[in-house]
Amino acid sequence: MKLISIIVPCYNEQEVLPLFYNEIQKIISGMQSEHKELEFELLFINDGSKDNTLMQLREMAKNDERVRYISFSRNFGKEAGMYAGLENAKGDYVVIMDADLQHPPEFIPEMYKYVTEQGYDCATTRRVSRKGESKIRSVFSRMFYNLSNRFTDVDLVQGAVDFRIMTRQMVDSVLSLAERQRFSKGIFAWVGFRTKWIPYKNVERIMGKSKWSFWGLFKYAIDGITAFSVAPLRTVTFMGSVISFLAFIYIIFTLIQTFVYGIVVPGYVTTLCAVLFLGGIIELSIGIL
Numbered sequence: 414m415k416l417i418s419i420i421v422p423c424y425n426e427q428e429v430l431p432l433f434y435n436e437i438q439k440i441i442s443g444m445q446s447e448h449k450e451l452e453f454e455l456l457f458i459n460d461g462s463k464d465n466t467l468m469q470l471r472e473m474a475k476n477d478e479r480v481r482y483i484s485f486s487r488n489f490g491k492e493a494g495m496y497a498g499l500e501n502a503k504g505d506y507v508v509i510m511d512a513d514l515q516h517p518p519e520f521i522p523e524m525y526k527y528v529t530e531q532g533y534d535c536a537t538t539r540r541v542s543r544k545g546e547s548k549i550r551s552v553f554s555r556m557f558y559n560l561s562n563r564f565t566d567v568d569l570v571q572g573a574v575d576f577r578i579m580t581r582q583m584v585d586s587v588l589s590l591a592e593r594q595r596f597s598k599g600i601f602a603w604v605g606f607r608t609k610w611i612p613y614k615n616v617e618r619i620m621g622k623s624k625w626s627f628w629g630l631f632k633y634a635i636d637g638i639t640a641f642s643v644a645p646l647r648t649v650t651f652m653g654s655v656i657s658f659l660a661f662i663y664i665i666f667t668l669i670q671t672f673v674y675g676i677v678v679p680g681y682v683t684t685l686c687a688v689l690f691l692g693g694i695i696e697l698s699i700g701i702l
């Protein structure tokens with residue numbers, strides 16, 4: 414037998430949850446009739462929802478033994494949800510997807526084929542259109558990908574979405590990175606493995622609304638860049654070295670000047686040298702730290 418775990422982070426998804434459950438069940442039975450050896454586990458993460466999501470999950474878990482759920486004490490964000498899901502999934506293959514049907518469940522059988530028949534470790538999706546998304550969000554999103562690819566050591570694929578299937582081996586690698594400020598897209602790229610990208614057109618949320626505010630996304634983007642880049646540290650180190658080097662030259666220069674012409678304004682040179690030189694050294698040390 415082979416077990417596939419499907420991880421679904423949910424935050425205030427009472428409108429879409431029943432629809433999602435319906436759709437996923439169809440896909441599961443379709444896959445089971447084609448591959449007799451398959452078993453499924455649905456692992457929902459209730460990320461501190463304030464609506465009826467938790468009640469619905471309880472009900473589902475009671476009536477369907479394939480359903481399990483984890484419920485957070487408050488809203489911790491989707492990253493925390495995905496991490497908890499990965500840590501607790503038991504499957505030989507693990508799927509991560511959104512509850513709002515923006516990640517079409519029909520892709521799962523195709524994704525499964527890639528990892529079982531074609532030797533991939535992971536199959537995931539990439540949006541080739543952003544229809545239905547706000548203009549501003551698309552512009553900033555593109556900007557983020559360009560910046561991130563230029564300044565970090567991981568290559569992020571434009572339009573990548575958190576909808577994927579992974580082998581157990583890849584899941585274990587992802588879990589071995591026990592970072593606190595997680596940026597999963599970067600982590601998935603960083604661990605490597607053979608990844609199949611499936612292009613698809615953006616699907617609009619079926620009901621309810623997006624849980625991401627502009628600022629939420631902005632902060633997330635900063636996390637993404639700082640988590641995978643040493644560029645800010647290198648900049649500080651570089652600036653510190655330049656400043657202390659220039660200060661050093663200045664000290665030598667003013668010393669010679671003082672010996673030749675005598676003291677012009679008492680005390681001022683010593684203060685300036687100390688401030689500049691120490692400033693440079695401090696910045697350099699911060700960079701090293």
Ligand code: UDP
Nearest residue numbers: 422423424460490491494511512623624625
């Ligand atoms: N989500 C979550 N915690 C949050 C925000 C979102 O678990 O704090 C879940 C949400 O329920 C959904 C998925 O993450 O299943 C994607 O969220 P959403 O559809 O709001 O994001 P978008 O599709 O607009 O990027």
Ligand code: MG
Nearest residue numbers: 511513515618
């Ligand atoms: Mg969505």
